[in-house]
Amino acid sequence: MTTRTSIVRTRFAPSPTGYLHIGGARTALFAWAYARHHAGQFILRIEDTDVARSTPEAVQAILDGMQWLGLAHDEGPFYQMERMDRYREVIGQMLAAGTAYHCYTSIEELDALRAEQEANKEKPRYDGRWRPAPGKTLPAIPPGCSPVVRFRNPADGVVAWDDLVKGRIEIANAELDDFIIARADGTPTYNFCVVVDDSDMQITHVIRGDDHVNNTPRQINLLQALGAPVPRYGHVSMILGDDGTKLSKRHGAVSVMQYEENGYLPEAVLNYLARLGWSHGDEEVFSLEQFVAWFDLDHITASAAQFNTEKLNWLNAHYIKLADDARLGGEIVRRLVKEGVPAGKVPDPALIAALYKDRVVNLNELADCAHPFYASVQASEELTAQHLTAPAQAALAELRTRLANVAWVAAELAQALKATLAATGLKMPQVAIPLRVALLGQPQSPAIDRVLAVLGREETLRRLDQILA
RNA sequence: GACCCUAUCGUCUAGAGGCCUAGGACAAUACCCUUUCACGGUAUGAACCGGGGUUCGAAUCCCCGUGGGGUCGCCA
Numbered sequence: 399m400t401t402r403t404s405i406v407r408t409r410f411a412p413s414p415t416g417y418l419h420i421g422g423a424r425t426a427l428f429a430w431a432y433a434r435h436h437a438g439q440f441i442l443r444i445e446d447t448d449v450a451r452s453t454p455e456a457v458q459a460i461l462d463g464m465q466w467l468g469l470a471h472d473e474g475p476f477y478q479m480e481r482m483d484r485y486r487e488v489i490g491q492m493l494a495a496g497t498a499y500h501c502y503t504s505i506e507e508l509d510a511l512r513a514e515q516e517a518n519k520e521k522p523r524y525d526g527r528w529r530p531a532p533g534k535t536l537p538a539i540p541p542g543c544s545p546v547v548r549f550r551n552p553a554d555g556v557v558a559w560d561d562l563v564k565g566r567i568e569i570a571n572a573e574l575d576d577f578i579i580a581r582a583d584g585t586p587t588y589n590f591c592v593v594v595d596d597s598d599m600q601i602t603h604v605i606r607g608d609d610h611v612n613n614t615p616r617q618i619n620l621l622q623a624l625g626a627p628v629p630r631y632g633h634v635s636m637i638l639g640d641d642g643t644k645l646s647k648r649h650g651a652v653s654v655m656q657y658e659e660n661g662y663l664p665e666a667v668l669n670y671l672a673r674l675g676w677s678h679g680d681e682e683v684f685s686l687e688q689f690v691a692w693f694d695l696d697h698i699t700a701s702a703a704q705f706n707t708e709k710l711n712w713l714n715a716h717y718i719k720l721a722d723d724a725r726l727g728g729e730i731v732r733r734l735v736k737e738g739v740p741a742g743k744v745p746d747p748a749l750i751a752a753l754y755k756d757r758v759v760n761l762n763e764l765a766d767c768a769h770p771f772y773a774s775v776q777a778s779e780e781l782t783a784q785h786l787t788a789p790a791q792a793a794l795a796e797l798r799t800r801l802a803n804v805a806w807v808a809a810e811l812a813q814a815l816k817a818t819l820a821a822t823g824l825k826m827p828q829v830a831i832p833l834r835v836a837l838l839g840q841p842q843s844p845a846i847d848r849v850l851a852v853l854g855r856e857e858t859l860r861r862l863d864q865i866l867a
Numbered sequence: 868g869a870c871c872c873u874a875u876c877g878u879c880u881a882g883a884g885g886c887c888u889a890g891g892a893c894a895a896u897a898c899c900c901u902u903u904c905a906c907g908g909u910a911u912g913a914a915c916c917g918g919g920g921u922u923c924g925a926a927u928c929c930c931c932g933u934g935g936g937g938u939c940g941c942c943a
Contacts, residue, residue, distance in 0.1 A: 411943095412943090413942085413943045415942090415943075445943060446943095447942090447943080448942055448943060450942090451942075451943085452943095505941070508940090508941085512940090516868080518868095519868040519869080520868075520869070521868075521869040521870070521939060522869090522939060522940095523939075546941055561872095564871095564872065564873085567871075567872080568871095569870075569871070570870085573869085573870055573871090573939090575939095577940095578940085578941055580941085581941040582941060583941080585941090587940095587941070587942085587943090588942070588943045589943090591943095592943090607937095608872075608873095608936080608937065609936095609937060609938070609943095610937095610938095610943095611871060611872065611937070611938075612870080612871065612872095612937075612938040612939070613938085613943095615871095633872085635872085635873080635936080635937095636936070636937075638935095638936080640878090642878095642935080644936080644937095670879095673879070673880080673892090674879065674880095675879085675880090676880095677879085677880055677881065679881065679891085680880085680881065680890075680891040680892075681891090681892095682879090682880095682891075682892050682893085683892090699873095699879090699880075700872075700873060700874095701872085701873045701874065701935085701936080702872095702873075702935075702936055702937090703878090703879065703880090704878060704879075705878090705879095706878050706879060706893065706894085708878080708893055708894055709878075709879065709892075709893040709894080710893095711893090712892085712893055712894085713893090715906090719906085754905095756905080756906050756907085757904080757905045757906055758905090812902095815902090825902085826902040826903085827902060827903055829902090830902050830903065831902085831903055834903075834904095840904090841903065841904080842903055842904035842905075843903075843904075843905095844903095844904090844905085844906095845901095845902065845903095846902070846903085847902090
């Protein structure tokens with residue numbers, strides 16, 4: 399451990415070619431938490447050098463996702479497309495220093511080379527035909543062909559680093575080739591931009607997905623060629639789908655904002671993601687603040703983790719129970735209005751939330767539960783036939799009379815219900831279930847007296863009259 | 868094919884050579900609670916990939932095998 403007080407600087411560097419997916423969100427969470435834990439800085443960088451696939455919508459989607467999760471950055475967002483001058487400057491320096499060189503091999507030639515190597519069951523790699531060497535005669539420069547710039551990768555030795563999550567990793571330079579750092583049109587490529595940025599932005603800890611392990615030795619070599627300090631690296635494993643295969647669209651929700659739409663609370667998603675591949679003893683449920691206080695890279699699992707919607711659901715249900723009624727009420731209204739249901743002030747959505755919050759798994763279910771309070775829901779014929787029988791209707795008529803004059807609070811409503819039972823000789827379910835079907839269009843609900851209290855006298859009587867008419 | 872990573876209940880994981888008769892959580896099952904359905908409570912079943920070492924002692928360390936994942940672009 400260094401005694402120098404070096405501030406921790408981490409970054410999240412997505413490329414804006416789509417939404418913020420769940421795996422990226424977890425990587426971002428870990429990088430963010432690591433910076434927060436060490437009172438350092440978290441930088442957001444948009445890697446948009448792939449002009450063909452990058453879109454402003456995707457940038458916005460990433461920003462939205464980060465904001466919804468509450469992962470605020472301290473610097474940025476920096477856009478790589480705005481840093482072209484800087485990249486060109488560094489490429490010029492490398493060309494001048496001889497750590498990079500021009501290569502005139504055409505795409506066709508490269509394809510042929512690759513095909514040949516694959517046919518020989520070799521690892522496809524550039525053969526170094528334009529790499530300058532003492533006493534070597536380079537091919538004649540083909541006319542009308544603009545060159546790419548390649549990095550002069552060390553020919554031998556090994557690149558090694560102590561990965562913060564995987565431990566020591568060593569890769570032989572012989573496995574690496576002289577990769578392209580600038581295309582024929584002069585634009586820089588990924589590995590190069592990352593290195594210049596991580597260096598310029600003084601990133602101390604690169605926390606990123608597992609899929610970048612193979613880029614790391616190239617980046618370390620580049621950094622060293624540039625004489626720049628090498629950050630620490632931590633490669634977080636991937637998240638697999640529910641079925642153990644690579645996460646993709648067919649797994650349903652992969653975008654973070656899809657979870658918002660599906661009725662998940664950000665704190666539930668955060669807690670779930672934090673616990674997926676990281677642990678703090680037996681702790682399962684904890685706040686973001688607690689997570690930041692506990693988080694370290696030592697307890698991240700090195701292997702891939704399978705996503706488990708059931709556990710996320712459990713956490714979501716837990717956080718819904720904890721959530722403030724007014725907040726849940728707002729979610730109810732927002733979601734119902736989006737579906738064209740005239741949800742509003744009466745009944746108070748917060749009261750409905752209080753009634754249903756400990757029985758739903760997500761916000762959409764909560765909204766569904768609230769739906770019949772704002773718009774009468776017709777029971778199916780089957781339910782009507784089954785529950786609104788003649789004796790049941792008689793009991794409801796009996797109850798309706800009592801309800802007309804009772805004080806509209808749950809305790810009094812319960813009394814009216816009991817008096818109806820006494821008068822008709824029926825058991826509670828024999829009245830309560832028809833009543834639920836009559837009022838809400840469904841045979842299950844929370845305690846019926848509480849439902850009545852929230853529905854209100856006017857609406858309750860109106861719906862009863864409609865059934866009894 | 869080459870290279871890299873990885874391997875504990877169905878799933879997420881605890882486990883840093885003796886605390887392990889392997890712990891917790893989700894899911895499952897059973898029971899309790901109950902004004903229906905849920906919620907909640909209690910209980911039960913469920914795992915160290917295989918083979919070799921090292922050691923007095925291995926889930927933990929090493930090697931091999933096997934399974935899984937990743938990477939091999941003028942994509943990021």
